Amino acid sequence: xxxxxxxxxxxxxxxxxxxxxxxxxxxxxxxxxxxxxxxxxxxxxxxxxxxxxxxxxxxxxxxxxxxxxxxxxxxxxxxxxxxxxxxxxxxxxxxxxxxxxxxxxxxxxxxxxxxxxxxxxxxxxxxxxxxxxxxxxxxxxxxxxxxxxxxxxxxxxxxxxxxxxxxxxxxxxxxxxxxxxxx
Amino acid sequence: xxxxxxxxxxxxxxxxxxxxxxxxxxxxxxxxxxxxxxxxxxxxxxxxxxxxxxxxxxxxxxxxxxxxxxxxxxxxxxxxxxxxxxxxxxxxxxxxxxxxxxxxxxxxxxxxxxxxxxxxxxxxxxxxxxxxxxxxxxxxxxxxxxxxxxxxxxxxxxxxxxxxxxxxxxxxxxxxxxxxxxxxxxxxxxxxxxxxxxxxxxxxxxxxxxxxxxxxxxxxxxxxxxxxxxxxxxxxxxxxxxxxxxxxxxxxxxxxxxxxxxxxxxxxxxxxxxxxxxxxxxxxxxxxxxxxxxxxxxxxxxxxxxxxxxxxxxxxxxxxxxxxxxxxxxxxxxxxxxxxxxxxxxxxxxxxxxxxxxxxxxxxxxxxxxxxxxxxxxxxxxxxxxxxxxxxxxxxxxxxxxxxxxxxxxxxxxxxxxxxxxxxxxxxxxxxxxxxxxxxxxxxxxxxxxxxxxxxxxxxxxxxxxxxxxxxxxxxxxxxxxxxxxxxxxxxxxxxxxxxxxxxxxxxxxxxxxxxxxxxxxxxxxxxxxxxxxxxxxxxxxxxxxxxxxxxxxxxxxxxxxxxxxxxxxxxxxxxxxxxxxxxxxxxxxxxxxxxxxxxxxxxxxxxxxxxxxxxxxxxxxxxxxxxxxxxxxxxxxxxxxxxxxxxxxxxxxxxxxxxxx
Numbered sequence: 074x075x076x077x078x079x080x081x082x083x084x085x086x087x088x089x090x091x092x093x094x095x096x097x098x099x100x101x102x103x104x105x106x107x108x109x110x111x112x113x114x115x116x117x118x119x120x121x122x123x124x125x126x127x128x129x130x131x132x133x134x135x136x137x138x139x140x141x142x143x144x145x146x147x148x149x150x151x152x153x154x155x156x157x158x159x160x161x162x163x164x165x166x167x168x169x170x171x172x173x174x175x176x177x178x179x180x181x182x183x184x185x186x187x188x189x190x191x192x193x194x195x196x197x198x199x200x201x202x203x204x205x206x207x208x209x210x211x212x213x214x215x216x217x218x219x220x221x222x223x224x225x226x227x228x229x230x231x232x233x234x235x236x237x238x239x240x241x242x243x244x245x246x247x248x249x250x251x252x253x254x255x256x
Numbered sequence: 257x258x259x260x261x262x263x264x265x266x267x268x269x270x271x272x273x274x275x276x277x278x279x280x281x282x283x284x285x286x287x288x289x290x291x292x293x294x295x296x297x298x299x300x301x302x303x304x305x306x307x308x309x310x311x312x313x314x315x316x317x318x319x320x321x322x323x324x325x326x327x328x329x330x331x332x333x334x335x336x337x338x339x340x341x342x343x344x345x346x347x348x349x350x351x352x353x354x355x356x357x358x359x360x361x362x363x364x365x366x367x368x369x370x371x372x373x374x375x376x377x378x379x380x381x382x383x384x385x386x387x388x389x390x391x392x393x394x395x396x397x398x399x400x401x402x403x404x405x406x407x408x409x410x411x412x413x414x415x416x417x418x419x420x421x422x423x424x425x426x427x428x429x430x431x432x433x434x435x436x437x438x439x440x441x442x443x444x445x446x447x448x449x450x451x452x453x454x455x456x457x458x459x460x461x462x463x464x465x466x467x468x469x470x471x472x473x474x475x476x477x478x479x480x481x482x483x484x485x486x487x488x489x490x491x492x493x494x495x496x497x498x499x500x501x502x503x504x505x506x507x508x509x510x511x512x513x514x515x516x517x518x519x520x521x522x523x524x525x526x527x528x529x530x531x532x533x534x535x536x537x538x539x540x541x542x543x544x545x546x547x548x549x550x551x552x553x554x555x556x557x558x559x560x561x562x563x564x565x566x567x568x569x570x571x572x573x574x575x576x577x578x579x580x581x582x583x584x585x586x587x588x589x590x591x592x593x594x595x596x597x598x599x600x601x602x603x604x605x606x607x608x609x610x611x612x613x614x615x616x617x618x619x620x621x622x623x624x625x626x627x628x629x630x631x632x633x634x635x636x637x638x639x640x641x642x643x644x645x646x647x648x649x650x651x652x653x654x655x656x657x658x659x660x661x662x663x664x665x666x667x668x669x670x671x672x673x674x675x676x677x678x679x680x681x682x683x684x685x686x687x688x689x690x691x692x693x694x695x696x697x698x699x700x701x702x703x704x705x706x707x708x709x710x711x712x713x714x715x716x717x718x719x720x721x722x723x724x725x726x727x728x729x730x731x732x733x734x735x736x737x738x739x740x741x742x743x744x745x746x747x748x749x750x751x752x753x754x755x756x757x758x759x760x761x762x763x764x765x766x767x768x769x770x771x772x773x774x775x776x777x778x779x780x781x782x783x784x785x786x787x788x789x790x791x792x793x794x795x796x797x798x799x800x801x802x803x804x805x806x807x808x809x810x811x812x813x814x815x816x817x818x819x820x821x822x823x824x825x826x827x828x829x830x831x832x833x834x835x836x837x838x839x840x841x842x843x844x845x846x847x848x849x850x851x852x853x854x855x856x857x858x859x860x861x862x863x864x865x866x867x868x869x870x871x872x873x874x875x876x877x878x879x880x881x882x883x884x885x886x887x888x889x890x891x892x893x894x895x896x897x898x899x900x901x902x903x904x905x906x907x908x909x910x911x912x913x914x915x916x917x918x
Contacts, residue, residue: 121491122777122868123777123857123858123866124777124778124779124866127777142643142644143644145640145642150498151496151497151498151499151640151642153642153643156491156493191638192638192639193638193639193640194640195639195640196640196641196642196643196644196645197641197642197644197645197648198639198640198641198645203631203635203637203639204627204639206623206627207623207624207627207641207645208649210619210620210623211616211617211619211620211649211653214615214616214619214620215612215613215616215653218612218615218616219612222608222612223600226598226599226600226605
């Protein structure tokens with residue numbers, strides 16, 4: 074059940090595959106099967122980024138790592154391509170680095186990957202109407218919650234008890250002092 | 257034979273749970289003490305029966321009785337005894353049995369220690385516990401029976417998932433379940449209060465220690481799970497925002513909120529309705545977590561159970577309990593009288609703020625976890641919500657909350673003096689600011705964010721110390737008196753300070769590790785040396801080794817610091833032959849509070865190997881802070897005020913020592 078769930082998700086959002094020949098599709102499926110095997114065997118020597126993938130330019134490599142942490146390994150369960158050792162994650166890591174070498178900005182790299190694999194690949198969904206509720210929840214709740222708390226407190230303040238008179242305060246202080254010395 | 261006995265005991269426990277859920281409830285309604293009295297013996301007998309069932313399953317595992325399907329699927333005769341024992345709950349059926357066992361233990365404790373509760377409240381609480389037990393026992397018996405036999409019996413078992421063959425499995429699930437299920441007590445009390453239409457300070461005094469105990473266990477369970485994932489998965493991460501982790505984090509967030517609102521209710525009898533709602537929500541989150549993990553609806557690294565019939569069954573339980581209790585809440589909450597008044601600037605106000613941020617954070621995590629599932633089932637579209645989303649939303653919610661934590665305990669009840677408290681926190685603030693500057697200017701590579709995060713962590717720690725110092729009168733009285741007062745402070749004051757400081761310690765670990773760690777990914781050959789954070793690691797090559805049920809290749813590294821030998825770091829790649837599964841065993845060396853973390857990758861030709869090496873500064877503080885939080889909870893539990901049966905002993909205690917003026 075899991076396997077079909079994952080392979081569907083990869084096959085549907087990618088228009089380029091339908092255009093590509095049957096062999097490309099077959100190869101892609103083989104990739105998926107391999108990657109699935111890697112993922113579901115779970116404890117594969119958990120090893121993601123390989124030394125031969127890494128870029129020589131440290132600044133570019135750092136950007137590649139940052140981007141990798143935001144991209145999902147699509148055949149895995151909640152793993153970024155930076156953490157995953159699946160074949161597909163490897164391919165995506167190489168792809169990201171190739172785009173960066175071409176001089177793409179971070180945004181352009183993400184756009185490129187999304188155009189190929191769909192929004193499913195983003196671990197941080199984009200802010201759009203479809204995801205409005207997702208992004209809006211914290212803000213909305215904070216506003217509604219504070220409004221509720223304040224209005225409840227204000228409603229109650231109407232029957233607030235008068236503050237202590239100076240005489241009462243003096244008496245209170247005396248009582249407290251007595252208690253203190255008694256202990 | 258003992259397996260059938262266990263099975264039979266479980267069926268009997270189900271029948272008994274039905275009695276426990278109906279008879280005391282009816283008795284409370286009719287005012288019959290005899291009917292209400294059925295609750296306690298039923299709860300205690302249920303505990304005995306479920307213990308028998310659990311013991312029977314343990315015996316089957318220890319004897320490697322592979323005629324039991326559950327044992328065959330998850331054990332192996334060559335497995336070390338400790339993993340035979342822990343393997344009992346390292347699978348779906350066994351872990352559900354552990355779940356109901358813990359539920360029965362809590363129910364038994366209420367029956368034993370609840371003598372001083374009003375009889376109707378006790379009867380209603382036990383009835384609600386009975387309902388929960390009956391639902392889950394039926395679930396186990398009908399969809400997840402661990403006692404099913406196999407004919408003919410196989411010769412050898414299929415072994416336990418190698419990832420679970422770890423001491424972590426002995427500690428993590430039991431602690432987590434003690435937390436999850438512990439909140440069922442708060443839930444039962446909340447529902448009982450709604451049935452009776454009445455809550456008072458005595459109710460809160462009862463609910464608070466149970467909530468505190470459950471919270472403590474959950475804190476420990478989450479921290480243990482985090483450390484386990486850290487060293488076992490080999491990625492060096494301590495929190496992945498995995499849906500299963502979120503499922504355990506949700507009740508922790510709402511449970512923390514409940515802990516704080518229950519204080520207001522107990523001390524000031526305010527926030528009654530809200531506290532009852534939080535108690536319901538917290539256990540609902542526990543149930544939701546059970547559903548998410550046990551149904552396999554989330555396909556995540558942790559999910560090792562996939563079976564839709566189970567999912568539907570748990571979903572039904574979920575809807576029944578959450579929907580039922582919320583409907584009861586909507587219907588009856590207005591019967592609960594509103595309590596004491598307070599000014600927004602007061603201890604109560606601070607705790608309301610705490611609740612506002614914690615519940616918003618919980619809702620954010622909840623929506624983030626469920627959004628992809630809901631969106632897909634409604635529109636068929638697939639999106640992913642992962643760590644980058646949670647870091648971006650949860651982080652900003654926590655910063656203001658943590659920033660106001662030191663104010664809370666210093667504010668007076670009812671009406672506080674914000675300026676006065678700010679003045680008293682001046683030293684703590686100065687100290688934190690000093691730390692910010694120190695980190696920013698004197699630690700190489702520290703960003704402004706790292707400096708501010710460190711400052712926030714120290715603000716929490718200094719704030720907690722300030723609270724203790726002020727409450728013992730430092731500055732106002734002589735050192736001798738202050739010391740005497742310090743020793744005489746109520747345990748709960750120490751508990752609060754310890755837990756808040758623990759939060760700061762954990763934050764310090766998180767900030768230091770995420771912003772200042774260094775990392776190397778490279779290929780090494782025997783004899784080559786890697787330099788990291790002032791340490792040298794010389795790779796000595798791989799050596800084969802055979803364990804009881806695995807073989808492994810151990811990579812040995814010689815660790816030196818400026819020529820001084822610090823011994824070996826051994827990292828290995830293991831292979832479990834029965835399940836044909838490889839695992840990595842990271843080489844971890846703790847130096848001070850920091851850790852060196854070495855993980856092995858693929859071998860390449862001519863004896864080289866890919867290694868991933870991290871230097872993780874102060875990383876142990878993440879979990880040490882959690883231990884401090886747990887200790888805070890434990891100390892607080894020992895407070896005279898919270899001790900079970902406290903009301904009866906209260907008079908004598910009050911004479912011996914006056915309550916501090918708060």
